[in-house]
Amino acid sequence: MNASEKVFTAGEVIFREGDAGNSFYRILDGDVGVYINYGTDDQLKLVVLKPGQFFGEMAVIESYPRSTTVVAEDEVRAIEVPEEGLTEYFAEDPDTILAIMKHIGTRLKGLTKDYNDAKFLLAEIQDAKVDKKSESVASKVKKFFDVYTSGKNNPGKPSAESIREQSIGLTKEDSTSAETYSKGTVIFREGEFGNCMYAVYGGTVGIYSNYGEANEVKLTELYPVSFFGEMGMIAEEARSATAVAASDDTFVEIIRPEELKEMFKTSPVKVEMILRHLSYRLRSLTYDYYNTCKEIYDAYNK
Numbered sequence: 470m471n472a473s474e475k476v477f478t479a480g481e482v483i484f485r486e487g488d489a490g491n492s493f494y495r496i497l498d499g500d501v502g503v504y505i506n507y508g509t510d511d512q513l514k515l516v517v518l519k520p521g522q523f524f525g526e527m528a529v530i531e532s533y534p535r536s537t538t539v540v541a542e543d544e545v546r547a548i549e550v551p552e553e554g555l556t557e558y559f560a561e562d563p564d565t566i567l568a569i570m571k572h573i574g575t576r577l578k579g580l581t582k583d584y585n586d587a588k589f590l591l592a593e594i595q596d597a598k599v600d601k602k603s604e605s606v607a608s609k610v611k612k613f614f615d616v617y618t619s620g621k622n623n624p625g626k627p628s629a630e631s632i633r634e635q636s637i638g639l640t641k642e643d644s645t646s647a648e649t650y651s652k653g654t655v656i657f658r659e660g661e662f663g664n665c666m667y668a669v670y671g672g673t674v675g676i677y678s679n680y681g682e683a684n685e686v687k688l689t690e691l692y693p694v695s696f697f698g699e700m701g702m703i704a705e706e707a708r709s710a711t712a713v714a715a716s717d718d719t720f721v722e723i724i725r726p727e728e729l730k731e732m733f734k735t736s737p738v739k740v741e742m743i744l745r746h747l748s749y750r751l752r753s754l755t756y757d758y759y760n761t762c763k764e765i766y767d768a769y770n771k
Contacts, residue, residue, distance in 0.1 A: 471554030477541040482507070483524075488535045490528020492551045495565075496520045499545030505619045507538035513619035517542060523572050529555060530741075530748045536755075556737060563730040566740055567703070573747045574703035580754050587613050587761040594768045601769055610769050617762040646723045650714035655680070656721065657698065659711045665725045666699040667712070668739075672719030680711035690715060696746045702726055 474497070477483055483494070483501065496518060503515045503524065515537065518524055528535050529552050550558045559566055590609055593599045599606045647670070650656065657663055659680065667674075674691040688710055691697055701708050702725070714721075724732070724743075733740045 472548055472550045472558055475547050475549045477545040477547070479541055479543045481541045481545075483539045483541060483545075483547075484535055486535055486538045490525060490533060490535050490552075492549050493523060493525035493529045494547040494549050495523050497546040497548060499547075500542040501545055501547075502540045502542050504538045504540060507540065511619045513615050523569055526569055526572070527748050527751065530744045531752075533752075536752075559733055559737070559740070563733055566729050566733060566744075567726055569744065570699070570703045570747060573744075573751055574700060577700065577747070577751055577754065578704055578706070580751065580758060584754060584758040584761060587758060587765060591761060591765050591768060594765065610765055613762040613765045614769075616759060617766045620759050620762075646725070646728070648721055648723065650719045650721065652714055652717045652719075654714040654719075656712040656714065657701075657708050659708050661708050662705075663698065663701040663708060664705065665723050666702045666743075667697050668722040668724060669693050669695050669697070670720045670722060672717070673715040674719060674721070675713045675715040677711045677713060680713065694742070696743060699743070699747065 475494070477499075484490075486505065486507065498520055501518045501524060503518065505511075505513045505515060524539050525535070527533065529550075532552075590599075590613070594601065594606075594610075601607075650672070656667065656674065659678065669691050670693050672693075674697065676688045676691065676697060678686045678688055697712060698708070700706060729740065
């Protein structure tokens with residue numbers, strides 16, 4: 470395997486925002502800081518990562534430029550896995566697949582909370598429900614101001630083209646545990662707990678908030694080949710929406726975490742698709758969060 474151990478000294482830049490992403494890392498010892506606009510007046514530290522955590526995986530999964538700068542906070546030992554060694558790395562340590570999924574899921578969960586907090590505060594400011602001159606409001610908006618001012622080079626909403634291209638070779642014949650639903654069948658309900666995710670191979674699936682209630686909202690509609698329900702599996706949390714078959718003969722594969730190892734052996738492209746899906750979700754949410762922070766900045770300074 471091409472993976473190798475690397476040692477970085479305190480303060481050493483491991484990679485920079487905008488660099489080509491040709492490897493990812495798993496921390497063995499030490500802490501690393503993740504920054505936007507590192508070394509400038511608009512520098513913002515996003516998070517500190519600890520031993521056992523990954524970084525740089527997004528750029529490798531989607532062949533995308535680095536979106537942040539990563540710096541060793543102290544002496545750091547890490548395993549570096551080059552892009553061309555990814556398949557071999559997963560084959561030798563298949564537990565890493567679920568570990569990376571859980572890592573991305575944790576980031577999605579945290580960012581979703583920040584995004585929802587930002588949307589709530591924006592609505593309050595727009596509806597004049599808060600006193601913009603109060604210290605408490607000023608302290609609330611500072612976090613979102615920092616995100617906006619530090620992210621003015623936001624690359625834009627990611628395209629789903631790479632995911633569509635990757636899914637061309639997948640068919641329902643690749644599925645193992647699958648079910649066919651008639652139109653209107655509830656696949657899972659908001660608030661339920663589930664330890665699996667799903668792949669749509671035929672028909673369509675509607676995703677709803679408050680399904681069947683007066684304030685029902687259709688969030689999106691999914692077509693072949695797409696994934697849903699992954700947060701219930703990797704974050705072990707309640708379903709945040711209801712999934713409903715939107716057409717007859719909706720063919721859905723059920724994917725459980727304990728099946729990922731075998732799935733990688735028989736259909737590695739499917740596992741890559743799931744990782745790309747998670748990465749795409751995270752980058753899309755990052756874009757939406759940034760734009761909500763911009764709206765807060767504009768509304769507050771009117």
